[in-house]
Structures are given as structure tokens and as C-alpha cells.
Amino acid sequence: MLRRLVALLAALAGPAAAADLPPIDVYMPNVCLACIDWTEHLRQNGFTVRVRRTDDMDAVKRRLKVPKDLEAVPSARIAGYFVEGHVHADQIKELLAEKPAALGLAVPGLPLGAPGRENSNPTCETACTVLDKDSAGQRMRREFYETLLVLKNGQTKTWARH
Numbered sequence: 631m632l633r634r635l636v637a638l639l640a641a642l643a644g645p646a647a648a649a650d651l652p653p654i655d656v657y658m659p660n661v662c663l664a665c666i667d668w669t670e671h672l673r674q675n676g677f678t679v680r681v682r683r684t685d686d687m688d689a690v691k692r693r694l695k696v697p698k699d700l701e702a703v704p705s706a707r708i709a710g711y712f713v714e715g716h717v718h719a720d721q722i723k724e725l726l727a728e729k730p731a732a733l734g735l736a737v738p739g740l741p742l743g744a745p746g747r748e749n750s751n752p753t754c755e756t757a758c759t760v761l762d763k764d765s766a767g768q769r770m771r772r773e774f775y776e777t778l779l780v781l782k783n784g785q786t787k788t789w790a791r792h
């Protein structure tokens with residue numbers, strides 16, 4: 631409930647609140663269209679995004695201390711936290727407002743419907759395309775997923791459900 635109230639207040643505050651957001655460093659492989667779409671989602675929600683392209687995402691994830699079972703394609707760093715995967719901008723804002731004792735947030739894998747994965751069928755050379763089909767052979771547009779808060783001991787708690 632508190633997170634929803636914080637998110638509502640941030641939304642009502644508008645552009646002035648966005649100026650208070652720290653920059654976010656996003657690490658992504660060359661060329662990942664879904665990652666590019668995610669960075670655009672962050673920009674549209676008031677973040678200053680600094681893109682860091684790399685061919686060694688494993689080294690980035692080790693440096694950020696992302697647990698192996700929570701990995702996705704893009705990784706980011708903001709205000710001492712990691713952001714792993716296609717996390718909603720509002721949830722990053724909630725993290726910054728609440729400042730929990732944690733390593734960061736994670737959306738493991740590449741769930742359809744997450745920011746950067748909602749409307750398009752991105753393709754790339756680094757395996758970021760997931761072609762899920764239902765029984766009729768149609769591509770699913772959304773799937774259930776959770777945003778996880780990664781605690782300092784490596785355990786997780788559900789931060790949001792989608």
C-alpha cells in the first residue's frame with residue numbers, strides 16, 4: 631500500500647520530481663532492441679539513461695552481484711542498487727523512495743508484457759527474442775511475472791506482480 635501511495639505521489643508531482651532522479655547506467659549487449667526499448671521506457675518516465683554497451687555481460691552481472699538465477703539481458707546500476715531485467719520505471723522510483731536494505735530489483739528472464747517487451751517482437755543477435763505460442767499458434771502478448779526485491783543475503787521478496 632505504501633509503495634502505491636509513493637508511486638501516486640510521484641506521478642502527481644510530474645516533471646519536477648523527475649529532475650530529482652539520479653542517473654541510471656544501463657548495461658546491454660550489442661544489439662538488443664528490447665533493451666533499447668526498455669531504456670526508452672526509462673527516459674519517458676523521467677530517468678537520465680547512460681547506455682553502456684558491452685560484449686561481456688557476465689562480468690557486469692558478477693560486478694553488480696546479480697544472482698545467477700535472477701539474470702535477464704539488460705543490467706543497470708542506480709543509487710547503489712542494481713536493476714536486473716525489464717523493471718518498470720515506477721518500481722525503480724519506489725525503490726529509490728523507500729531505500730530498503732537490499733541489493734536491487736530483478737525481473738528474471740524476458741517476460742512478455744514487461745517494459746520493452748510489451749508491443750513489439752524485438753530481435754537481436756544475443757538471444758533476446760522469445761517466441762512463445764499458445765495452442766492456436768498465436769504469439770502471446772503478455773505473461774505473468776514478478777518484480778523481485780533482492781535482499782543483501784541473496785534472498786528475494788515479491789516487490790510487484792504483473
